[in-house]
Amino acid sequence: MKATHIEHIGIAVKSLDEAIPYYEKVLGLKCYAIEEVEEQKVKTAFFKLGDTKIELLESTDPEGPIGKFIEKKGPGMHHLAFAVDNVDQALADAEENGVKLIDKKHRKGAEGLNIGFLHPKSTFGVLTELCGEE
Amino acid sequence: MKATHIEHIGIAVKSLDEAIPYYEKVLGLKCYAIEEVEEQKVKTAFFKLGDTKIELLESTDPEGPIGKFIEKKGPGMHHLAFAVDNVDQALADAEENGVKLIDKKHRKGAEGLNIGFLHPKSTFGVLTELCGEE
Numbered sequence: 001m002k003a004t005h006i007e008h009i010g011i012a013v014k015s016l017d018e019a020i021p022y023y024e025k026v027l028g029l030k031c032y033a034i035e036e037v038e039e040q041k042v043k044t045a046f047f048k049l050g051d052t053k054i055e056l057l058e059s060t061d062p063e064g065p066i067g068k069f070i071e072k073k074g075p076g077m078h079h080l081a082f083a084v085d086n087v088d089q090a091l092a093d094a095e096e097n098g099v100k101l102i103d104k105k106h107r108k109g110a111e112g113l114n115i116g117f118l119h120p121k122s123t124f125g126v127l128t129e130l131c132g133e134e
Numbered sequence: 135m136k137a138t139h140i141e142h143i144g145i146a147v148k149s150l151d152e153a154i155p156y157y158e159k160v161l162g163l164k165c166y167a168i169e170e171v172e173e174q175k176v177k178t179a180f181f182k183l184g185d186t187k188i189e190l191l192e193s194t195d196p197e198g199p200i201g202k203f204i205e206k207k208g209p210g211m212h213h214l215a216f217a218v219d220n221v222d223q224a225l226a227d228a229e230e231n232g233v234k235l236i237d238k239k240h241r242k243g244a245e246g247l248n249i250g251f252l253h254p255k256s257t258f259g260v261l262t263e264l265c266g267e268e
Contacts (some may be wrong), residue, residue, distance in 0.1 A: 005184025050139025
């Protein structure tokens with residue numbers, strides 16, 4: 001696997017309406033898309049800066065992954081997503097190197113990208129997403 | 135303030151020696167520098183990808199900020215650093231917008247950059263660093 005850049009940083013927030021003005025007014029970024037990802041039980045807001053994005057995640061269900069994360073740890077950085085050429089190949093490469101996977105094969109994430117997660121137990125505590133167009 | 139890109143993502147690890155091989159072998163990155171920042175009581179390892187860096191942080195003192203963070207929360211993402219043109223001006227802008235500051239003025243961080251931190255209470259749980267050459 002060769003990660004080419006950080007595709008995005010996922011940040012759990014209690015409320016997009018409260019957090020978006022901070023990113024826009026204080027940091028000078030622009031929210032260019034808001035999208036609900038039903039499967040993940042989140043509503044997302046995206047900001048682009050350089051070759052990376054910030055993805056704010058608001059839970060739409062207390063039993064969803066972001067709802068549980070905020071209940072346990074409070075709002076904050078949730079996951080780190082690396083861009084790769086081919087997600088299934090990258091997942092297979094990671095597993096071959098002894099990394100525990102959350103997803104054996106890609107699924108569809110926000111912005112139509114293929115995504116797959118590595119388990120934080122194998123990645124030194126960082127919930128790690130691989131994503132790409134293939 | 136206008137953040138131009140993500141300068142780096144700071145990740146707390148228990149051991150650089152254990153974590154570096156994961157970033158190199160699994161993600162295909164290359165550690166290009168290891169630097170001790172005595173004031174912060176950390177040893178850092180840097181990886182560049184795209185216009186961003188990953189900064190792994192190993193504590194050199196259990197009473198230092200990273201030592202305490204790991205004891206409380208375990209290893210994982212610790213802070214998010216945005217590149218700005220002028221750190222003191224960006225800190226002043228943030229304060230004017232009601233953000234609580236950790237640093238009123240810049241101090242020196244890794245790689246000789248000027249750095250200053252915003253308080254996570256004002257940034258929706260994300261410990262936020264501003265950094266730049268000025």
